[in-house]
Amino acid sequence: MIENELVELLKDKKLKVSTVESCTGGMIASRIVNVAGASDVLEASFVTYSESAKEALAGVNKKTLEKYTAVSEETAYEMVTGEKPGPKADVYIAVTGYAGPTSYEGAPAGLVYIAVNVCGDVKVIRCLFEGDRQAVREGAAEKALTLAVECLRNM
Secondary structure (H helix, E strand, C coil): CHHHHHHHHHHHHCCCEEEEECCCCCHHHHHHHCCCCHHHCEEEEEECCCHHHHHHHHCCCHHHHHHHCCCCHHHHHHHHHCCCCCCCCCEEEEEEECCCCCCECCECCCEEEEEEEECCEEEEEEEECCCCHHHHHHHHHHHHHHHHHHHHHCC
């Protein structure tokens, strides 16, 4: 499973990770915690489901949320670069999206933005997942973990 590789890469590189999750609701952190040795690399997990939580816990600017919405490339970027309370991590993984089953403000159900910040190098991708809420959430978590591994391999 991809989370095993993520934990090993983080250990090898002596890095700490924090997750900043919206539509996945902690699923990414949960998958990391399932790996033996996760306590060596997992710093924190923030579930920032509401806009106010994205502001207060993820460091997303209110103007970004007003201009681009909570589900946007800009918001995902700020979720991994904004100031967060508590200890800092070297790697941040963030997910924000619409799990469905209906569209929202013209955006399709299943639209998810995933961002990874590895020591200041940020990558954001746009994904469109199909299926029910659970399938979208699981797909987003899997893709986020995969993207984090790819970014760590390339650092």
